Amino acid sequence: MIPRYARPEMVAIWDPQTRFRIWFEIEAHACDAQAALGVIPKEAAAAVWKAKDAEFDIARIDAIEAVTKHDVIAFLTHLGEIVGAEEARFVHQGMTSSDVLDTAFNIQLCRAADLLMAGLDRVCAALKARAFEHRLTPRIGRSHGIHAEPTTLGLTFARFFAEMDRNRARLRAAREEVATGAISGPVGTFASIDPAVEAHVCAKMGLRPEPISTQIIPRDRHAMFFATLGVIASSIENIAIEIRHMQRSEVMEAEEYFSPGQKGSSAMPHKRNPVLTENLTGLARLVRSAVVPALENVALWHERDISHSSVERGIAPDATIHLDFALHRLAGVIEKLVVYPERMRANLDRFRGLVHSQRVLLALTQAGMTREAAYAAVQRNAMRAWEQEADFKALLMADPEVTAALPPEDRRLFDLAHHLRHVDAIFARVFGADQTV
Amino acid sequence: MIPRYARPEMVAIWDPQTRFRIWFEIEAHACDAQAALGVIPKEAAAAVWKAKDAEFDIARIDAIEAVTKHDVIAFLTHLGEIVGAEEARFVHQGMTSSDVLDTAFNIQLCRAADLLMAGLDRVCAALKARAFEHRLTPRIGRSHGIHAEPTTLGLTFARFFAEMDRNRARLRAAREEVATGAISGPVGTFASIDPAVEAHVCAKMGLRPEPISTQIIPRDRHAMFFATLGVIASSIENIAIEIRHMQRSEVMEAEEYFSPGQKGSSAMPHKRNPVLTENLTGLARLVRSAVVPALENVALWHERDISHSSVERGIAPDATIHLDFALHRLAGVIEKLVVYPERMRANLDRFRGLVHSQRVLLALTQAGMTREAAYAAVQRNAMRAWEQEADFKALLMADPEVTAALPPEDRRLFDLAHHLRHVDAIFARVFGADQTV
Amino acid sequence: MIPRYARPEMVAIWDPQTRFRIWFEIEAHACDAQAALGVIPKEAAAAVWKAKDAEFDIARIDAIEAVTKHDVIAFLTHLGEIVGAEEARFVHQGMTSSDVLDTAFNIQLCRAADLLMAGLDRVCAALKARAFEHRLTPRIGRSHGIHAEPTTLGLTFARFFAEMDRNRARLRAAREEVATGAISGPVGTFASIDPAVEAHVCAKMGLRPEPISTQIIPRDRHAMFFATLGVIASSIENIAIEIRHMQRSEVMEAEEYFSPGQKGSSAMPHKRNPVLTENLTGLARLVRSAVVPALENVALWHERDISHSSVERGIAPDATIHLDFALHRLAGVIEKLVVYPERMRANLDRFRGLVHSQRVLLALTQAGMTREAAYAAVQRNAMRAWEQEADFKALLMADPEVTAALPPEDRRLFDLAHHLRHVDAIFARVFGADQTV
Amino acid sequence: MIPRYARPEMVAIWDPQTRFRIWFEIEAHACDAQAALGVIPKEAAAAVWKAKDAEFDIARIDAIEAVTKHDVIAFLTHLGEIVGAEEARFVHQGMTSSDVLDTAFNIQLCRAADLLMAGLDRVCAALKARAFEHRLTPRIGRSHGIHAEPTTLGLTFARFFAEMDRNRARLRAAREEVATGAISGPVGTFASIDPAVEAHVCAKMGLRPEPISTQIIPRDRHAMFFATLGVIASSIENIAIEIRHMQRSEVMEAEEYFSPGQKGSSAMPHKRNPVLTENLTGLARLVRSAVVPALENVALWHERDISHSSVERGIAPDATIHLDFALHRLAGVIEKLVVYPERMRANLDRFRGLVHSQRVLLALTQAGMTREAAYAAVQRNAMRAWEQEADFKALLMADPEVTAALPPEDRRLFDLAHHLRHVDAIFARVFGADQTV
Known part of the structure; x- marks a missing residue:
């Protein structure tokens, strides 16, 4: 993750504190369900909620993990330190680490998708506004970079709106793909845990139970998720390229907004570079780079191998954070794009x-x-x-x-x-x- | 396209004869609509249908294209040779080549998707049958390739069914993405053709009108289509890897069917290689290789550049033909997979x-x-x-x-x-x- | 492989006749070496050369393969039909199919590399000529698409020359990577064949013996080969993009050559589309799509699995044929590029x-x-x-x-x-x- | 960059302090050269070296950049705060930001390559040691995962050594690719700076002058660099897959070292998971994901656009850090791999x-x-x-x-x-x- 291309809202989703908070909620809800089933004492389940408002000590958890080499055990140990070791001994009963990890991961992806949707909404709103503003602003249409027949700038914005609106539908579908949870035990057979626990946890966390899991939630879901982000990134590139073309010196039909005090190029007034859309072009490449490894993550050995994990530690925060940043940067560019209708007319009459x-x-x-x-x-x-x-x-x-x-x-x-x-x-x-x- | 990994049904979709047939239908329906609008004579529209049952002479069209360097003009010239040059002069009125090319391309993709769906259906049926057959056949579940807890072979098939069933839903969505047509003229403004023509042609050809096109249908749709094929291919790899593992000498829980007379390995009875699933693993890589270029095709210059065209001439037939072949090969492997429950039991008790x-x-x-x-x-x-x-x-x-x-x-x-x-x-x-x- | 983007010279390398010819030479040279070692009769080795000038009957080989499901056995059977079954029985002694297949594949790649080098040479010659021609033709340099400071068109050509010259060095290294042969038997131990056979065959076929093979030649070599083609393709795109920019209506500093009689746009004299360089942009994407599957081909199971094979049946001809075509198309574009120095000067003074x-x-x-x-x-x-x-x-x-x-x-x-x-x-x-x- | 897959040595290369240190050296050497040419006062050049041992204040530089939106200007301003604004006014004279940025970036890549080479050396040494140790340890060779003919474990290690040794040669070549510097001004014409400055700086920094640059160093070099990292990553996956196969329960020919006190699996002694090599499999995917964006970075507009920059901010640290970590993790796995020759023999005789x-x-x-x-x-x-x-x-x-x-x-x-x-x-x-x- 590149900090300068990150918004705090999305970064927060991938923060350890958030992850541990989600882990806690999964475990606590699972305890409730286990208590209801009579598997664990009701008091034990109630005791776990003592950690409801606790701040988890990341450094402490890291220290434990350094010894145990196991992240979930480290977390559970720390949880025991908060709620009391005795009360905590019923936590995680019958579950396997992946029950927590994968369910939590999907919750993070859903939240990320919600933020991305907000970004798409902002982009769409900006495109719609500019489309209506320039509905009849004439502009030469170009095929192959060569003047063809007249069109309007509003139509350009409108087609980008339609494309981004399609991306909203795709993102909605992608979110549905990963909105599942699984609490099904070591190889997915529920041998040591009742499916009712999964049902309860999923209901509480806003997920559907994964109909059939192994130790993990199947990765074709995530492949589809990241492939969809790749398509959205490509649409961002599509708009970015259009703006870069409009801004080039010989065309000059539009410019990224340039604040009056912005240093550097004021001695060369013609030198206003479309650096934001160039940056978006690069960010699109970066987000797209998550697609292939996500596809390669689908074929795991038997009931699971853990090769997908390191990949997802990289691509999940990176792709969502950079795409989120890119959507808002793009929205800003569109909202403030300086349009030169006279130049459009001059080019049209060229x-x-x-x-x-x-x-x-x-x-x-x-x-x-x-x-x-x-x-x-x-x-x-x-x-x-x-x-x-x-x-x-x-x-x-x-x-x-x-x-x-x-x-x-x-x-x-x-x-x-x-x-x-x-x-x-x-x-x-x-x-x-x-x-x- | 690699002929040995191709089924004639899918190859036929990408055959020039099929393409020209679709082009013809688009042009003929467009003439009907133009005649109804009074733009061209009714007799001219009727005359075009004389070519309804004609076989197009591919060699002749190629010869004309070699001179005109334009495929649509070459086709129209040849069409004129069939229906008469005078009657043909109203064909294509107000249209641009891409109106025909892109609408036809999407029809081909829809037909390809229909064939792929049939392949997925066959895979799902095979998985379901084997799942029920082995619902309670015990088998050791493995995480990290290491024995974990017992599961059943039926659960393995059931989870692959669930995955492939998801792929059916994805393919359905992907088909919807590309089920659009556009007859909107040089830069998509309908300046020289009434939107009613597009509506009529799309209705006749089973497509929705593209809400807003430029000279072309936007390529984010196709990016999504090919990305979806990439996910399906990865699921194929997932199943193939499972079978390859089951067949390895030390595991021997299942084998690809080996016909009694099959030459070559009968002197080494232990040497029955999972060559079909290895092949599927490779084909998955091949199909996936269409995803990145399809994503790179989204950002075109202004109202269109033609860089996407050569890419699609390659990936569209290749990805659909190889995926179609792979689905049927996979279905055959599953249908005939030889299962060794005793070996499964022996491994379980190991x-x-x-x-x-x-x-x-x-x-x-x-x-x-x-x-x-x-x-x-x-x-x-x-x-x-x-x-x-x-x-x-x-x-x-x-x-x-x-x-x-x-x-x-x-x-x-x-x-x-x-x-x-x-x-x-x-x-x-x-x-x-x-x-x- | 897309026929319209193929030159016959490169297509011939991947023709079945060529492949069988190479197979024959490998087998015949191996017989010579085996005879010299006394493993097989000298007469048997001599007899094999009877097929030296024979045309192999592809249809016949295909028919045998349809029965035996084994390409090398089918070929050897057909070879027996030519030289006599008795004489042919010593052919392939101690060898495994991959000894022939992989050695032949590398020979094809080397020949492909030689053709690609000729293409690069032509591109470099064209770039050098145009660089000197326009050494001092002033032109505005642009960063971010915005006018920066003056440069010359010759410098533009010169930097593309330097880039393509680097690609020559890279291609030379890539060719070295795959210029190895292996005749080392079923798992590469030479258990049933003396290393002297490998040495003789490699010497005769212009290859180095692979220092250590398994059943196959290691695929990191091929990954490097195709990765290099991907870099060359990207350089082609780089030049293509420059030319497309120069040709766009508002810039018009250069144009792809447009033959006087070329149909279609003469009614719109401003409408000369850079279709060749747009096509090259697409071909670059297509060639690059070989890189990822080639990388995925490296990790095979144990001494070999055959998943790489279907991938290579696709990417090897496709990537080399399209890249070869692209290099010559690019060379033609550069050689005949119409340059407008006055327009460059006008833009410079804008x-x-x-x-x-x-x-x-x-x-x-x-x-x-x-x-x-x-x-x-x-x-x-x-x-x-x-x-x-x-x-x-x-x-x-x-x-x-x-x-x-x-x-x-x-x-x-x-x-x-x-x-x-x-x-x-x-x-x-x-x-x-x-x-x- | 994922902290848990990072070694401090490589992280340090990408640390802002390191980057600013390199920037400083480039600027200071450039001043020396400018002073020697008489372009700036000798005293000014000498004064700059006052910052030789200074620690740069990253927070301060960031604060300035937040205002100026320009990283190099922010650095120069801070440098002025250290050496005195008057003395600093001659710094950077005639240079463009990219002269510093690109030259520094290549120095970082060279240093990264040196570290990666050390990693490869360690991997090669481990492979060689284990190869000789098990030169004659018999083991069944497998094709298609099926027993074929005997080989030895030493041969397995030896072929991985050969592969990694080839990767050393490739990395050496890749390092050469990026071992260039450029101080050539806004569009690479040396209009405002003498080529002697570039020569001096490059000599001091261990680089060759880039023969012809634009505003930037051409990105085909970096594409080749990252493509090479992708090949090395694939080789890591190749070895990782072999070890994972050896460790699976039914094969058990070798195991990753498992420290006696290691928590978690001691209650299930058969459950020793090859988590390190699974992790390496995932890291290989992650490193490979840098290849495509690096290839997409080659085609920039005219004398430069800045789309490559955000991509490189991501892939350069990520790919080198993760590959470096992976090489050392792999070396450790090989060095300590627990081998079971009896199990190999038992499998061989199966x-x-x-x-x-x-x-x-x-x-x-x-x-x-x-x-x-x-x-x-x-x-x-x-x-x-x-x-x-x-x-x-x-x-x-x-x-x-x-x-x-x-x-x-x-x-x-x-x-x-x-x-x-x-x-x-x-x-x-x-x-x-x-x-x-």
């Missing part, structure tokens, strides 16, 4: 009407010219416009073959409004009935 | 009862011994059993401290049935009400 | 001298102004130039504080030559003594 | 001689029997041995057809020594003349 050539061609064909004749007419005027840096429309209007074919109303082929007439329909498809920001 | 040591420990604790005393009692007998290769149970029953603590009925701690008593409950969770195979 | 602001700042500091005062002077004039779209140099020369500090000769701060004075030195570092193209 | 069937077949053929007759003879005895759990050799020696063919001396076909006779030759190939440990 080729003096040539971007309308396809539409002229179509109109001539529809007006009855053969495709070949229409093509020849468009081509000769387009080439002339290109080579002489002349106005394409003027040339066309001076070409008798063209004017003979086109009725006067069609001469408005260069009208931008033509390209924008379906924008509302598209917005309705993307944003639905709620056309308010 | 350590003369030591696998029950945890349960004894728990029973002693519950019988009132302190954890320390119970531990000491179990340990001394376990170490003796281990070092002297003696029977653990016999030693325990000869230990006065143990027999003093344990009531006679608890001496049945070594009863396997104890470990199997929740199997039915787990099966009910996995297979639901339908407990028939 | 900000009316502001790109020199750093240099002015430095000069003022060196002239004795404090950094703060110098900064303030530069900043006020830069901001004025930016906001009023005025000439930066003119404004500076009208600023008394500046002219007081700067001696007249320093007023030539805007001289481009200043930025180009080390170009020759850099060229000497990159191209060495050989400054001819 | 199939009562059937592992020699191939050799018998060969002997019969060489003795003049047709392949078919020999095959039939071997097969019928092998099947009988298999089905009746009888001794293969005894059956063969009782088969008249066999005894008729085989001369008495060939009856020693079951002699293990036959399989070991080339071990010395192989050791000579692997370890060369130095056959001492």
